[in-house]
Amino acid sequence: MGTGIAQLSAFNGHDVIIFDNNPKSIQRSRESLLKILSRMAEKGKISESDVKAIFGRIHFVESHTAFSGCDLIIEAIVEDIEIKQSVFAELEMAISKDCILATNTSSLSVSAIASACDRPERVVGIHFFNPPFLMKLVEIIPALQTDESVVKKSIDWISSMGHLPVKAKDTPGFIVNRIARPFYGEALRILDEGIADAATIDWAMTEIGGFRMGPFTLMDYIGNDVNYTVTETVFKAFFYDPRYKPSFTQQRLALAGFLGRKTGRGYYDYREGAEKPKPDKNPELGQYIFERILYMLINEAADALYYNIASREDIDTAMKYGVNYPKGLLKWADEIGIEECVEALDDLYDHYLEERYRCSPLLRQLFFENSNFYDS
Secondary structure, three states, rough: HHHHHHHHHHHHHOOOOEEEOOHHHHHHHHHHHHHHHHHHHHHHOOOOOHHHHHOOEEOOOOOOHHHOOOOEEEOOOOHHHHHHHHHHHHOOOOOOOEEEEEEEEOOOOOOHOOOOOOHHHHHEEEEOOOOOOOOOOEEEEEEEOOOHHHHHHHHHHHHOOEEEEEEEOOOOOOOOOHHHHHHHHHHHHHHOOOOOOHHHHHHHHHHHOOOOOOHHHHHHHOHHHHHHHHHHHHHOOOOOHHHHHOHHHHHHHHOOOEEEEOOOEEEOOOOOOOOOOOOOOOOHHHHHHHHHHHHHHHHHHHHHOOOOOOHHHHHHHHHHOOOOOOOOHHHHHHHHHHHHHHHHHHHHHHHHOHHHOOOHHHHHHHOOOOOOOOOO
C-alpha cells in the first residue's frame, strides 16, 4: 500500500520519501516501483523519460529523520493501534510543526492514534484503496482532535491528483469497510445455512446483481485472514453488535491456512488441475440470494447515513468507487422502493428473530413519510 501511495504521489509531481524499518521491505518497494513504471512504459502509457523523472522523485531512506522537511506523512504499517501510536509519537519529534500526519488505517480509531501526539490537531485519516494508483476513492477521516484546515488540505491534495475524496466520521470501518460487511457476512450466512454453495452465491451476485466479483471470489482475492481480521475488528469495535458477527466458516479457513489465491486454497481450489465448481443457476434461488444480500447492504448504508457517518452522496460515491458496486446503495434503494426494502428486512427479522436483521430507523422513517433518500 505504501509503495502504491508513493507511486501515485510521484506520478503527480510530488517528491516522495519512503522509509521502513525493514531494509528488505525498502528493497522490495524499490523493485516493485521500477517494475510497475517500466511496464507502463512498455504499454505506451508513459515514456522512458517519464519513468526516469517519476522514479527520480522517489527517495528511499534509512531513517525517519529524513522526514524533517516533509509537508505530509502517510503511515501504512501493520494494523496495530499500539504500534501506530508509538510510531506517530516518534515521528512527531522528527518533523516540522506544520507537517500533517496521516494514517492509512482501514478500521482503527484515528482519534486514538492522534492521542499519542503532542499536536493531535494535525493528525488525520487518509485511507486509500488497493491499488492506490487505480482505485480513485480515498476516505478522509478527521479525528475528534483534527483541525479543519488539515481536513481541507487533505481533501484538496487528493482532488489535485484526480482521485475522489469522501469525508467520513471516525467510527469503525469508516464508510466502505462498514457498509460492505453484509456483502461478505450475509453471503457466509447463506452458505452456512446450506441454502447455496459459494459458486452459486457468486454467480447470483455477478450475473443477476451485476457486481464485478462475487463475495467468495473477492474474499479469496483479499485473503481470508485479512477479511476475517477486519470483520472481527469491526464486530468488537461495535460492542459485539450481531449485525457484524464473524462466521465460523471463515475463521476455520483462516486458521487452516486456506487464505485464498495466495495459498492456493480458500473457498475455491486454485491448485493446478483443480476443477472449478459449477453454480446452480436456478433463477429463483439466484434472485433470492441477490436480494437478501442487497437489502442487507442497503440497510447498512441507511444506518451509516442515519448516524451521520457521511453524506448520502459520499456514501454512494464510496461504494461505487471504493468497492466497485454497480450503483450507489441509497440510489438503488430509491429505485427498488423504500417500502419493498423495509418489508424484505422485516420478513427476514420475523423469520429469524435476530437483531442482525433489524431495519434501520431511517429506512422505516422514510417509509412512514412516503419519501426516499434523494427527495429534494
